[in-house]
Amino acid sequence: MIVTRKKAPQTIQELAERYKKLIIVGCSECAAVCQTGGSEQVKEMATLLGNGREILATISIESPCDKRISARDFRRLEKELEGADALVALTCGSGVQAIAEVTGKKVIAALDTDFLGMVERLGRFYERCSHCGHCILNDTAEICPVTLCPRGLRNGPCENIHGTRCDVNNDRDCVWHTIYERLSSRGEAERFAAYHEPPDWSTCRSPREEIWERK
Amino acid sequence: METMNYIPSVHSRENLAALLRKAGAAKLLLIGEYGTLTPLTLINEIKTQFKGRVFLELIAANKNRDLITSYVLSAASAGFDGVVIASGNFSASGPMARPVYDLDPSQMLSMISALKKEGLLPASFTIAARSAVGNGAIAARARYLLAHGAEYLAVSEQPGDEFKDKTMRIESL
Numbered sequence: 001m002i003v004t005r006k007k008a009p010q011t012i013q014e015l016a017e018r019y020k021k022l023i024i025v026g027c028s029e030c031a032a033v034c035q036t037g038g039s040e041q042v043k044e045m046a047t048l049l050g051n052g053r054e055i056l057a058t059i060s061i062e063s064p065c066d067k068r069i070s071a072r073d074f075r076r077l078e079k080e081l082e083g084a085d086a087l088v089a090l091t092c093g094s095g096v097q098a099i100a101e102v103t104g105k106k107v108i109a110a111l112d113t114d115f116l117g118m119v120e121r122l123g124r125f126y127e128r129c130s131h132c133g134h135c136i137l138n139d140t141a142e143i144c145p146v147t148l149c150p151r152g153l154r155n156g157p158c159e160n161i162h163g164t165r166c167d168v169n170n171d172r173d174c175v176w177h178t179i180y181e182r183l184s185s186r187g188e189a190e191r192f193a194a195y196h197e198p199p200d201w202s203t204c205r206s207p208r209e210e211i212w213e214r215k
Numbered sequence: 216m217e218t219m220n221y222i223p224s225v226h227s228r229e230n231l232a233a234l235l236r237k238a239g240a241a242k243l244l245l246i247g248e249y250g251t252l253t254p255l256t257l258i259n260e261i262k263t264q265f266k267g268r269v270f271l272e273l274i275a276a277n278k279n280r281d282l283i284t285s286y287v288l289s290a291a292s293a294g295f296d297g298v299v300i301a302s303g304n305f306s307a308s309g310p311m312a313r314p315v316y317d318l319d320p321s322q323m324l325s326m327i328s329a330l331k332k333e334g335l336l337p338a339s340f341t342i343a344a345r346s347a348v349g350n351g352a353i354a355a356r357a358r359y360l361l362a363h364g365a366e367y368l369a370v371s372e373q374p375g376d377e378f379k380d381k382t383m384r385i386e387s388l
Contacts, residue, residue, distance in 0.1 A: 151275075151316040152316050153320075155319050155320070155322060156352065157356055158320065158347075159302060159344075159346055174352070180351050193359050
């Protein structure tokens with residue numbers, strides 16, 4: 001799930017200052033779970049920006065980052081879109097850009113996009129994957145050191161480990177200690193010596209794309 | 216077990232001269248990269264004033280692999296007698312800079328060992344790697360480093376018996 005955070009209300013007001021007719025767009029998937037872009041937050045945004053402006057429509061899209069779904073849902077708002085000066089998107093950055101491409105309109109990003117999160121429960125989101133494109137989880141007892149080590153080390157603990165603790169996040173164990181313990185408990189400690197090459201950045205530089213070939 | 220006298224940072228040539236006086240009759244110096252002056256620019260002065268061997272503490276932090284290659288080749292060419300590979304302190308310049316860790320110490324070791332095998336580093340150029348001291352993951356990594364090209368571990372605590380013969384002790388100057 002994409003974890004997002006609300007920008008400050010004052011920032012949104014400043015960004016929307018010159019636009020008089022707005023459409024507020026929410027996301028009923030990730031941003032709804034984060035309570036940053038669900039229907040409640042869409043209403044709050046309409047209230048925040050309604051003073052002195054016209055809110056032409058509010059809409060919650062199932063996956064605004066999916067251009068097919070955005071295009072389908074915006075078809076129902078053709079008239080409002082025509083009259084709108086700008087849209088305010090309570091979505092992740094992909095959603096903002098998909099909406100801009102689909103509508104051709106100015107879109108104000110009302111959220112900051114933080115990370116790809118594992119959900120424990122509402123309000124407890126944890127980064128576990130950096131989508132680096134070179135997954136080593138099969139050697140690391142399904143624990144990602146690229147994400148959980150502040151240095152992103154792919155091959156064992158660094159020299160700064162204090163006992164079992166990380167020197168940067170010293171309230172936590174070093175992730176490589178945790179990996180070693182889990183591998184050892186499974187009788188797979190030999191995997192700890194597996195060498196992981198540095199990523200080949202010639203194949204994973206931004207922007208990344210995946211295009212399926214037609215059969 | 217050999218001792219390395221550690222100078223983590225040099226901020227001026229006067230500062231260096233004072234540190235070298237302090238080093239006196241030490242046999243081995245380890246020069247760190249945490250100062251405002253890079254050790255690569257100081258090796259001539261160090262070699263003039265200090266008669267022992269001099270190692271560069273080559274940290275992974277805030278260098279990509281191209282720069283690491285350049286540093287190690289420059290270090291050997293300039294007269295350093297070896298390197299101690301380390302991951303380095305996290306964001307030493309403050310919390311605002313984006314930390315760069317293109318290579319980790321094991322990957323650096325692999326790259327530098329390959330340079331030595333290819334003859335791009337002198338045969339006498341020593342490759343050591345910093346290590347913590349401990350059991351479990353720490354000991355397993357130390358074994359890995361020694362098995363994959365590190366001639367010595369460089370540690371700042373008393374090492375366990377298993378590694379004693381392959382350890383250099385780091386002591387602050």
